[in-house]
Amino acid sequence: MPSLKDLKTRISSVKSTRKITKAMQMVAAAKLRRAQDAAEMARPYSERFNAVLGSLAASVGGSPTAPKLLSGTGKDDVHMLVVMTAERGLCGGFNSSIVKAARTAIAKLKAEGKTVKILTVGKKGREQLSREHGSLFVGHVDLSEVKKIGYADAQSIAKDLLNRFDEGEFDVATIFYAKFETVISQVPTAQQIIPAQFDAAEGDDAGASPLYEYEPGEEAILADLLPRGVSTQIFSALLENAASEQGARMSAMDNATRNAGEMIDKLTIEYNRSRQAVITNELIEIISGAEAL
Amino acid sequence: MADTMQFDLVSPERSLLSTQAKTVSIPGTDGDMTAGPGHAAVITTLRPGILKVETETGTEEFVVTGGFAEIGTTMSVLAERAVPYADMTQETYEDLVREAQAYYKKVVEETENEPGPVDDAAKLLQDMVAVGGHIGLDPKQPNF
Numbered sequence: 001m002p003s004l005k006d007l008k009t010r011i012s013s014v015k016s017t018r019k020i021t022k023a024m025q026m027v028a029a030a031k032l033r034r035a036q037d038a039a040e041m042a043r044p045y046s047e048r049f050n051a052v053l054g055s056l057a058a059s060v061g062g063s064p065t066a067p068k069l070l071s072g073t074g075k076d077d078v079h080m081l082v083v084m085t086a087e088r089g090l091c092g093g094f095n096s097s098i099v100k101a102a103r104t105a106i107a108k109l110k111a112e113g114k115t116v117k118i119l120t121v122g123k124k125g126r127e128q129l130s131r132e133h134g135s136l137f138v139g140h141v142d143l144s145e146v147k148k149i150g151y152a153d154a155q156s157i158a159k160d161l162l163n164r165f166d167e168g169e170f171d172v173a174t175i176f177y178a179k180f181e182t183v184i185s186q187v188p189t190a191q192q193i194i195p196a197q198f199d200a201a202e203g204d205d206a207g208a209s210p211l212y213e214y215e216p217g218e219e220a221i222l223a224d225l226l227p228r229g230v231s232t233q234i235f236s237a238l239l240e241n242a243a244s245e246q247g248a249r250m251s252a253m254d255n256a257t258r259n260a261g262e263m264i265d266k267l268t269i270e271y272n273r274s275r276q277a278v279i280t281n282e283l284i285e286i287i288s289g290a291e292a293l
Numbered sequence: 294m295a296d297t298m299q300f301d302l303v304s305p306e307r308s309l310l311s312t313q314a315k316t317v318s319i320p321g322t323d324g325d326m327t328a329g330p331g332h333a334a335v336i337t338t339l340r341p342g343i344l345k346v347e348t349e350t351g352t353e354e355f356v357v358t359g360g361f362a363e364i365g366t367t368m369s370v371l372a373e374r375a376v377p378y379a380d381m382t383q384e385t386y387e388d389l390v391r392e393a394q395a396y397y398k399k400v401v402e403e404t405e406n407e408p409g410p411v412d413d414a415a416k417l418l419q420d421m422v423a424v425g426g427h428i429g430l431d432p433k434q435p436n437f
Contacts, residue, residue: 045306
């Protein structure tokens with residue numbers, strides 16, 4: 001049975017933990033709103049972009065001269081996995097769920113006899129993957145200095161990826177990130193970005209749109225747009241990830257705050273009980289002392 | 294025919310303008326063009342230049358650094374970066390020119406003077422400098 005003093009120190013330590021988690025939750029809530037706004041602002045661009053790219057791809061896709069970014073290298077031996085995670089922890093299962101999705105994909109690709117290369121974005125994913133798959137790392141992007149994700153950040157990742165693709169380092173690139181659904185649900189998602197893939201639904205939309213004239217040529221535009229498409233997709237993945245991270249942190253910290261509260265209640269009851277026991281003991285001692293006289 | 298059409302100017306980070314426009318002038322890669330309602334459906338890439346939107350209440354101008362435009366029943370410009378004319382200061386402009394110049398240098402080094410990419414980069418830089426001439430800002434890069 002812990003002494004009264006021990007209980008008192010524990011209560012005050014849990015109380016200060018609760019203060020910290022509460023503060024982190026509030027910060028995460030504020031950041032979440034900003035991240036959500038950013039993601040929403042970026043949506044019109046990527047939607048338009050994908051619609052145009054989709055319709056272009058549909059019309060050029062079949063031709064043998066189609067750019068490699070669209071048609072692929074003709075092989076799928078080397079896979080590049082871009083694993084996007086957070087720079088910081090304390091956000092529940094956010095990082096590990098993305099890493100888990102990546103691990104499953106790596107195991108599957110390896111079983112099929114493919115070569116896997118990993119590019120990590122964000123420190124946490126790198127840490128978690130390094131023990132098992134450290135030898136597969138080909139690069140790392142550090143975003144810890146970045147306060148607000150800008151298009152330029154996505155562009156530099158895309159540029160790196162495209163350079164590697166041009167040098168024939170890989171055939172297929174997939175990005176792993178968490179899609180933001182609600183504050184309590186973030187879905188780890190794998191999305192293939194090279195060669196570009198378009199949803200069937202977008203293809204249908206393209207069929208209904210008017211027949212466009214292209215200036216300069218169709219293929220010149222496509223060659224110009226595809227690299228941008230990669231940046232755009234990476235950008236929206238980064239934004240989704242940022243929102244998901246804050247959402248996950250918010251609910252994790254909310255849980256932690258609640259647990260700390262419960263713990264404080266329990267400890268306080270224990271503290272009061274043992275205080276009463278101590279008083280009762282003292283009384284018994286006094287009374288039996290008095291009776292003995 | 295309607296007098297106006299829906300016009301959207303969006304950049305990757307945010308939507309800059311969404312309005313009913315009478316005409317829109319865009320700096321296409323193959324030349325400037327002005328589109329009004331009922332224009333033929335065109336998709337064109339953009340070079341750095343001035344984008345001018347004429348609405349019923351006045352004109353608005355933006356400096357765009359590239360991207361593409363989609364003209365159909367509605368018109369949208371997806372700009373790599375767009376800065377409202379009024380926000381365009383000497384400083385911002387110099388940044389843009391410097392960026393274009395750095396890109397040009399890099400391309401020259403990397404591709405060892407292959408005509409294609411170097412010409413493209415040179416044109417980008419030239420266009421950027423021309424933008425400055427148009428809006429009365431000094432590129433401060435006389436010897437490029």
